[in-house]
Amino acid sequence: MSGIASILNTDLLVATIRLSTPITLAAIGATICERSGIVNIAMEGIMIIGAFFAAVAALFTGNPWIGLLAGVVAGGIFSLIHAVATITFHLDHVVSGAVMNILSFGIVRYLMVMIFGHPGTTDAIPVGLKAYQFAIPGLSKIPVLGPVFFNQTPIVYMSFVLVVLTLIFLKKTKTGLHLRAAGEHPLALETIGVSVYKMRYLGVFVSGLLSGLAGAYLSIENSVSFTEGMANGRGFIALAAMISGGWTAIGSFVAALFFGFADAFQVRMQVFKVLNIPSEIFIIFPYVATVLAVAGLVKKSRPPKADGVDFMIEKEGA
Amino acid sequence: MGAKKEKRVVLETKHVKKQFPKVLANDDINMVLYEGEILSLLGENGAGKSTLMNVLYGLYKPTSGEILLEGEQVEFSSPKDAIRKGLGMVHQHFMLVDNLTVTENIILGSEPGKYDFIDYKTARKEVVSISEKYHLHVDPDEIIENLSVGVQQRVEILKALYRKARILILDEPTAVLTPQEVDELFEVVGRLREDGVSIIIITHKLEEVKAISDRVYILKRGKIVGERETSQVTKEDLANLMVGREVVLTVHKDEKEVSGEPILQLEDVVVRNQKGINALDGLSLDVRPGEIVGIAGVDGNGQSELEEALVGLLKLESGRILYKGEDIAVLDTKQRRGKGVASVPADRQKYGLVLPMKVSENMVLGFHDEKPFVKGINLALETIKTHSEKLVEEYDIRTPGVEVPAGNLSGGNQQKVILARELSSDPDFLLVAQPTRGLDVGAIEYIHSQILKMRDKNVGILLISLELEEIFSLSDRILVLYEGKIVKEFIPENTSDKEVGFYMTGGKKTAEERA
Ligand SMILES: Nc1ncnc2c1ncn2[C@@H]1O[C@H](COP(=O)(O)OP(=O)(O)OP(=O)(O)O)[C@@H](O)[C@H]1O
Ligand SMILES: [Mg+2]
Numbered sequence: 001m002s003g004i005a006s007i008l009n010t011d012l013l014v015a016t017i018r019l020s021t022p023i024t025l026a027a028i029g030a031t032i033c034e035r036s037g038i039v040n041i042a043m044e045g046i047m048i049i050g051a052f053f054a055a056v057a058a059l060f061t062g063n064p065w066i067g068l069l070a071g072v073v074a075g076g077i078f079s080l081i082h083a084v085a086t087i088t089f090h091l092d093h094v095v096s097g098a099v100m101n102i103l104s105f106g107i108v109r110y111l112m113v114m115i116f117g118h119p120g121t122t123d124a125i126p127v128g129l130k131a132y133q134f135a136i137p138g139l140s141k142i143p144v145l146g147p148v149f150f151n152q153t154p155i156v157y158m159s160f161v162l163v164v165l166t167l168i169f170l171k172k173t174k175t176g177l178h179l180r181a182a183g184e185h186p187l188a189l190e191t192i193g194v195s196v197y198k199m200r201y202l203g204v205f206v207s208g209l210l211s212g213l214a215g216a217y218l219s220i221e222n223s224v225s226f227t228e229g230m231a232n233g234r235g236f237i238a239l240a241a242m243i244s245g246g247w248t249a250i251g252s253f254v255a256a257l258f259f260g261f262a263d264a265f266q267v268r269m270q271v272f273k274v275l276n277i278p279s280e281i282f283i284i285f286p287y288v289a290t291v292l293a294v295a296g297l298v299k300k301s302r303p304p305k306a307d308g309v310d311f312m313i314e315k316e317g318a
Numbered sequence: 319m320g321a322k323k324e325k326r327v328v329l330e331t332k333h334v335k336k337q338f339p340k341v342l343a344n345d346d347i348n349m350v351l352y353e354g355e356i357l358s359l360l361g362e363n364g365a366g367k368s369t370l371m372n373v374l375y376g377l378y379k380p381t382s383g384e385i386l387l388e389g390e391q392v393e394f395s396s397p398k399d400a401i402r403k404g405l406g407m408v409h410q411h412f413m414l415v416d417n418l419t420v421t422e423n424i425i426l427g428s429e430p431g432k433y434d435f436i437d438y439k440t441a442r443k444e445v446v447s448i449s450e451k452y453h454l455h456v457d458p459d460e461i462i463e464n465l466s467v468g469v470q471q472r473v474e475i476l477k478a479l480y481r482k483a484r485i486l487i488l489d490e491p492t493a494v495l496t497p498q499e500v501d502e503l504f505e506v507v508g509r510l511r512e513d514g515v516s517i518i519i520i521t522h523k524l525e526e527v528k529a530i531s532d533r534v535y536i537l538k539r540g541k542i543v544g545e546r547e548t549s550q551v552t553k554e555d556l557a558n559l560m561v562g563r564e565v566v567l568t569v570h571k572d573e574k575e576v577s578g579e580p581i582l583q584l585e586d587v588v589v590r591n592q593k594g595i596n597a598l599d600g601l602s603l604d605v606r607p608g609e610i611v612g613i614a615g616v617d618g619n620g621q622s623e624l625e626e627a628l629v630g631l632l633k634l635e636s637g638r639i640l641y642k643g644e645d646i647a648v649l650d651t652k653q654r655r656g657k658g659v660a661s662v663p664a665d666r667q668k669y670g671l672v673l674p675m676k677v678s679e680n681m682v683l684g685f686h687d688e689k690p691f692v693k694g695i696n697l698a699l700e701t702i703k704t705h706s707e708k709l710v711e712e713y714d715i716r717t718p719g720v721e722v723p724a725g726n727l728s729g730g731n732q733q734k735v736i737l738a739r740e741l742s743s744d745p746d747f748l749l750v751a752q753p754t755r756g757l758d759v760g761a762i763e764y765i766h767s768q769i770l771k772m773r774d775k776n777v778g779i780l781l782i783s784l785e786l787e788e789i790f791s792l793s794d795r796i797l798v799l800y801e802g803k804i805v806k807e808f809i810p811e812n813t814s815d816k817e818v819g820f821y822m823t824g825g826k827k828t829a830e831e832r833a
Contacts, residue, residue: 172435172436173434173435173436174429174431174434174435174436175434177418177422177426177429177436178426178427180415180418181415181418181426184415184416184417184418185413185414185415185416187413188412188413188414188415188423188426189415189426189427190377190396190397191375191377191397191407191409191413192397192401192413192426192427192428192477192481193396193397193398193400193401193402193427194398194426194427195396195398302417305416305417313377313378314338314378
């Protein structure tokens with residue numbers, strides 16, 4: 001085999017899944033959040049918080065599962081700042097999101113120095129979640145797709161399940177319907193007796209939990225320590241995945257897979273030097289792919305009508 | 319009356335007051351609602367009717383005062399409490415989620431199903447069954463966006479019926495309905511009354527007040543200024559009570575010779591709607607300066623497409639729009655407006671106004687980048703303000719000032735803002751669609767006189783209205799729009815509303831075909 005063909009193999013697909021998992025998780029979280037009407041650009045920051053607390057908890061308890069729980073809970077709690085700011089205090093959603101991102105850097109830097117005495121990277125955790133990789137009997141034997149989808153690590157499996165759960169939640173449940181109504185025509189929801197604020201709090205909180213899980217994936221499953229800056233823009237790529245996925249769970253998942261593929265492809269193009277051009281060029285590949293996907297698809301997808309629109313009853317027209 | 323004593327009071331307010339930041343919308347309201355009664359609420363635009371209803375419904379909190387339900391004092395912290403106590407409300411503006419289906423909208427908040435899962439099958443069945451029971455036909459699976467306003471109104475009513483309200487509040491449910499639809503609605507209301515439901519209905523149409531209600535309260539500037547048994551009063555009495563002066567309920571139109579070249583001509587215009595159907599199907603018409611041409615028709619026969627094609631929101635498949643002899647079909651909306659085409663859209667909240675923006679900003683929208691409203695690259699804020707204040711005065715727009723968001727105005731006053739802006743733009747051609755939707759009788763009188771004044775100034779006017787009465791009283795010529803074509807032309811003096819109505823439903827066509 002020669003040229004590009006040599007890197008088109010099962011490994012590339014496995015890497016695609018690995019790299020897309022945090023994007024998928026944050027993107028379906030953002031989907032739920034924005035369908036409720038709250039714009040969320042804070043996934044990057046929430047991911048960082050989740051990654052940090054997951055690593056710290058795994059380190060001090062020696063148990064990565066406790067780390068996972070800590071990452072998810074930390075993400076959820078941190079996201080509540082965004083909820084309080086935008087829903088209760090009617091702050092602009094983008095402003096609050098930007099503040100959240102900056103705040104996360106500060107918090108993590110501060111705690112790094114407090115706990116470890118230095119910024120940068122934490123000590124390595126004794127066991128990571130990668131140790132729990134397992135092949136699903138039977139299914140993992142399917143050619144190509146088997147090893148790609150059914151011989152994975154825990155959070156990757158969770159992400160598949162969560163995509164399906166998000167889909168069911170939004171399409172089939174009462175709460176899901178209420179949440180969608182909150183993002184389309186909040187006053188209509190309020191006038192039939194469901195609290196818009198509750199739905200929006202729920203949306204932000206769930207997205208916090210999922211971004212926290214995405215963070216835990218980065219620090220204790222895909223790696224064995226936390227490093228500042230390890231989210232590396234994935235929270236923003238998740239935002240792009242949600243938009244090009246048309247604010248749907250499946251769309252977000254597919255878009256995340258595409259971005260994961262772009263990333264995996266880029267790494268291989270660099271490492272294997274299959275084409276005779278400076279390999280650094282390929283670093284930009286996933287980002288260009290993101291821009292193109294968003295530019296190409298955004299016109300076709302319809303955002304929730306009241307996405308980013310503040311809700312305050314007595315300010316609304318009669 | 320002896321009979322009255324036996325009636326049970328289901329809802330009562332005592333000294334209810336609602337103060338908005340700058341407006342006292344309700345002032346010392348004492349009202350009662352009897353069981354099984356149909357009560358009307360009448361009042362000028364901005365009198366505080368919707369506010370009062372929203373207070374009853376738990377959406378707004380009263381500043382002070384008490385609400386008693388079945389004799390028991392209640393304090394609703396949200397509509398949820400009100401719904402639980404058996405209240406239902408159809409709001410003045412649609413409370414429907416556009417991208418959901420009819421079924422989803424109707425069941426929203428009271429979905430059938432176990433745990434958190436929606437049982438769509440049962441939901442659909444229930445929707446079909448109440449829609450059949452009350453003869454309110456809707457397609458349960460259609461998306462709201464694709465429905466005409468009349469059908470959307472039906473969905474709103476079904477929404478309230480689905481919740482089995484014991485007290486039903488209807489805030490201007492007839493404003494967007496055709497006469498047939500109004501009859502349908504009143505049948506439903508009558509049936510509900512028989513079931514013991516008590517109903518409060520708000521409408522600006524005095525004949526509707528007479529036709530449907532037992533009793534009426536008249537509201538003026540936030541206060542109740544009168545209470546009448548409907549059978550004891552005439553339409554004229556009601557109008558006088560409400561406005562505080564004699565109101566001319568029928569306009570007087572001078573005879574006027576129109577001649578000269580048409581200012582606007584549509585030639586074989588074909589326009590496709592979102593579903594790909596020809597909504598305008600070879601439509602031709604012309605309007606001469608100083609003439610009012612009325613388009614009569616049942617809603618959904620191409621009215622909104624005609625409106626959108628004229629202002630440039632919809633592309634023509636074929637045909638021409640000649641304005642002063644020039645084809646303007648290729649021009650965009652802004653360019654058309656620049657040439658003296660003004661329009662009052664039927665959907666005031668979607669096309670006419672930017673609700674969160676100030677009244678003054680809305681008043682110059684579309685002209686905000688032209689003299690005298692700009693100074694260099696800045697807006698001439700002082701000029702805009704004085705201009706708006708003048709219009710507010712002239713059109714009697716009830717607002718605490720021109721700096722408040724347009725969304726804070728009452729529905730009728732929002733409409734007046736659009737009319738003021740468009741009529742004052744000194745157009746040569748004016749398109750008015752549903753100009754008096756939601757206006758009180760005093761305001762209608764004024765707007766009609768303004769439209770006639772434009773006619774005297776030699777403006778060519780195309781009037782699209784679902785109200786035959788309005789068409790008859792204003793038009794010099796009546797064109798009947800049916801299935802995207804003009805099927806008949808009348809001179810109002812030589813026809814009757816019966817005859818026009820016949821053509822509106824395509825009746826004549828089938829009769830001719832049969833012959
Ligand atoms: N949310 C709000 N904030 C501030 N002022 C408001 C608000 N809603 C209504 N108002 C003001 O309260 C007054 C009463 O408005 P309301 O909507 O109750 O009138 P209405 O009688 O229903 O009129 P219409 O017939 O035009 O619908 C108006 O002056 C309006 O500007
Ligand atoms: Mg009103």
